[in-house]
Amino acid sequence: xxxxxxxxxxxxxxGIIADVTxxxxxxxxxxxxxxxxxxxxxxxxxxxxxxxxxEVQTAIEPLRGELVITVRAMGPEHEHAAxxxxxxxxxxxxxxxxxxxxxxxxxxxxxxxxxxxxTRLSGxxxxxxxxxxxxxxxxxxxxxxxxEITAEELGVGVTLTPAESDDx
Amino acid sequence: MSVAHxxxxxxxWSPAQLGLVGDVLEVVRAPHPVLATLGATVDPLDxxxxxxxxxxxxxxxxxxxxxxxxxxxxxxxxxxxxxxxTGHPKTRTCHGVFVLCNAVVTEASRQEKAREGCMSVPDFTxxxxxxxxLEVTGVLPGTTDQVTxxxxxxxxxxxxxxxxxxxxxxxxxxxAGAHAVHPRxxxx
Numbered sequence: 001x002x003x004x005x006x007x008x009x010x011x012x013x014x015g016i017i018a019d020v021t022x023x024x025x026x027x028x029x030x031x032x033x034x035x036x037x038x039x040x041x042x043x044x045x046x047x048x049x050x051x052x053x054x055e056v057q058t059a060i061e062p063l064r065g066e067l068v069i070t071v072r073a074m075g076p077e078h079e080h081a082a083x084x085x086x087x088x089x090x091x092x093x094x095x096x097x098x099x100x101x102x103x104x105x106x107x108x109x110x111x112x113x114x115x116x117x118x119t120r121l122s123g124x125x126x127x128x129x130x131x132x133x134x135x136x137x138x139x140x141x142x143x144x145x146x147x148e149i150t151a152e153e154l155g156v157g158v159t160l161t162p163a164e165s166d167d168x
Numbered sequence: 169m170s171v172a173h174x175x176x177x178x179x180x181w182s183p184a185q186l187g188l189v190g191d192v193l194e195v196v197r198a199p200h201p202v203l204a205t206l207g208a209t210v211d212p213l214d215x216x217x218x219x220x221x222x223x224x225x226x227x228x229x230x231x232x233x234x235x236x237x238x239x240x241x242x243x244x245x246x247x248x249x250x251x252x253x254t255g256h257p258k259t260r261t262c263h264g265v266f267v268l269c270n271a272v273v274t275e276a277s278r279q280e281k282a283r284e285g286c287m288s289v290p291d292f293t294x295x296x297x298x299x300x301x302l303e304v305t306g307v308l309p310g311t312t313d314q315v316t317x318x319x320x321x322x323x324x325x326x327x328x329x330x331x332x333x334x335x336x337x338x339x340x341x342x343x344a345g346a347h348a349v350h351p352r353x354x355x356x
Contacts, residue, residue, distance in 0.1 A: 118347075136355075165283035167285045167287065
């Protein structure tokens with residue numbers, strides 16, 4: 001049994017998730033982490049599961065067609081150890097090429113890592129939201145200033161807010 | 169910033185009034201079925217329940233960062249919880265440490281979303297909308313009088329989280345969207 005990565009992309013219709021996960025369940029695969037969303041109306045799903053590569057390939061074969069499905073064996077599970085406190089990064093403004101690249105470069109430059117990111121375009125409005133971990137050594141003020149300068153150049157607004165949770 | 173009018177009975181309450189020192193109990197974790205079970209209404213005068221109140225306080229006290237603990241979290245399906253948000257940066261109105269039996273929310277308004285974690289769900293956090301103005305009624309252990317607590321901000325959030333536990337609900341039942349559950353971030 002190895003850990004497998006399954007991706008499914010295609011035109012959306014009701015029942016895709018039921019079809020795919022039913023096929024996987026039939027092979028005795030255990031779904032672990034997965035995420036699914038619609039990207040401009042296209043169905044897009046990623047699943048990490050553990051099971052037999054050959055059996056999964058066979059089981060999902062009938063679903064191929066409109067759906068582009070990939071299955072590949074991954075290495076051993078890679079546990080993500082947080083590098084520092086979490087922040088929510090939010091960017092929005094008029095759409096133009098290079099927003100994601102410019103903003104994420106700033107984060108990378110201070111040793112930050114992005115653990116979740118989504119972008120949406122509606123009309124001319126471009127929206128980016130990301131969960132960012134910054135190392136304790138990162139100079140937050142400098143990063144905020146750099147983000148502001150970049151945002152101004154791009155004509156967008158940017159906010160970086162702590163995303164710490166409260167234990168109850 | 170104004171704070172809610174303190175209920176003096178609650179604010180003056182101390183675990184010493186229980187007359188016994190509680191034991192530290194083991195905290196159960198999801199998917200333990202007790203966490204998804206509606207807790208039984210308790211008799212606040214029952215010595216077993218008074219002892220449980222002391223145990224909840226003792227267990228809450230030894231758990232770092234813990235501001236509340238409900239009976240189901242120590243494996244007992246009952247309508248009782250301990251709470252103490254003293255010193256938390258998001259606390260405004262604060263009644264200090266207290267234990268409530270059979271608590272119900274009687275008024276709730278001004279919902280706000282925040283990220284919360286739970287000792288019984290240690291690997292995740294979730295974005296949950298909760299009322300920031302709250303009125304709750306309940307009974308202090310070892311008494312029969314109904315008390316009403318009016319509070320806000322973090323104490324309001326914590327109360328709702330604990331009352332949810334008593335009703336077999338976790339924050340996972342209330343998350344604000346399909347992408348509102350997050351892996352807990354622990355860093356050194």
